[in-house]
Amino acid sequence: MTDFHVRTERAFPGRTAVGAVLANVAMVLRNGVLLIIVDPSLQIFRYYIIPLAILFLVGIYRMLRVTKRSARVDDELLDGALASPFEFGAAIRFALVFSGVSILSLFLQDIYSDAGVFAAAFIGGFASAGAIVAIVGIGFAGATISLSTAVYAVIIATTTSVLNKMVYVYTSDRETTLLKMVAKDSLMMVAGVVIFILLLFFGILPIA
Numbered sequence: 001m002t003d004f005h006v007r008t009e010r011a012f013p014g015r016t017a018v019g020a021v022l023a024n025v026a027m028v029l030r031n032g033v034l035l036i037i038v039d040p041s042l043q044i045f046r047y048y049i050i051p052l053a054i055l056f057l058v059g060i061y062r063m064l065r066v067t068k069r070s071a072r073v074d075d076e077l078l079d080g081a082l083a084s085p086f087e088f089g090a091a092i093r094f095a096l097v098f099s100g101v102s103i104l105s106l107f108l109q110d111i112y113s114d115a116g117v118f119a120a121a122f123i124g125g126f127a128s129a130g131a132i133v134a135i136v137g138i139g140f141a142g143a144t145i146s147l148s149t150a151v152y153a154v155i156i157a158t159t160t161s162v163l164n165k166m167v168y169v170y171t172s173d174r175e176t177t178l179l180k181m182v183a184k185d186s187l188m189m190v191a192g193v194v195i196f197i198l199l200l201f202f203g204i205l206p207i208a
Contacts, residue, residue, distance in 0.1 A: 002172035010175060014066045017181035020165045024189060025059040028052055031133045031158055038137030047151045047200075047207065051158060054192040062185050101131035109139070114149045121153035125160030126167065132157035148207040155197055159190050 001023075005016040032052050035045045101124040108116030117136065124132045136153045139145035145153075169182050199205040 002169050002178065005178055006173050010173075010177065013178045013181055016178055017185060018063050018066050020169070020182045021059045021062050021185050021189075024162045024165065024186070025056055027129060027161055028055045028059075028158060031129055031154065034130060034133045035137055035154065038134055039141055041141075043147055044137060044140060044150050044154060048154055048158075050196055051155050051193045054196070055158070055162065055189050058189045058192065059185075062188065098128050098131045101128045102135050105132060105135045109135075109145070114146070117145060117149055117153050118156060121156040122160055125157035126164040129157040129161035151200070151207055152197070155193065159193050159197075162186050162189050 001016055001019045005013065029052070032045065032048060035048055036042065039045065101120075105117070105120035105124055108120040110116070112119065117139075121132050121136070133154050136145060136150045136157075140147065140150040163186050166179065166183050166186055169179050173179070196205070200207060
């Protein structure tokens with residue numbers, strides 16, 4: 001999408017920023033579905049529901065606040081600039097990233113225990129939060145990861161996956177207009193989640 005933004009001479013920064021918001025909303029919802037699948041007891045999900053609600057509602061609010069522009073995109077430019085995310089090559093790259101993050105998570109967990117899980121959640125969240133959620137959920141279901149560790153790891157991975165949009169935008173477009181918009185949206189989305197993590201950490205909202 002950022003590549004499309006550059007190819008259209010940066011004519012639609014608002015729409016591209018909303019695209020990043022919608023990508024985050026889709027990621028958050030997908031992680032929730034994954035949690036329900038790998039942990040039918042919903043013990044992790046009942047803590048994830050608050051970050052999910054925060055990220056979803058802020059994302060939708062931001063989307064609705066964007067002013068619609070009357071400018072149109074030329075059809076030929078659209079066809080040449082916007083690639084489908086469902087192409088075979090994209091699917092293969094996603095599978096490789098998912099597998100790599102999963103292996104990294106298992107390795108760090110085996111070597112460093114809970115600290116390794118948190119490190120994997122932070123690092124892996126930038127590449128594939130879904131892989132972290134799946135591994136952590138399966139680990140909790142198999143009693144190799146505690147509930148508190150699983151909750152923190154899932155929320156950390158989801159949070160870093162929201163913030164990674166800033167990295168993608170910066171690497172594709174060094175002009176700062178879109179970056180500022182995406183950064184503002186991302187930070188708005190994670191602010192409430194960070195507060196929620198702190199409430200959990202200090203025991204104000206205990207994990208039991």
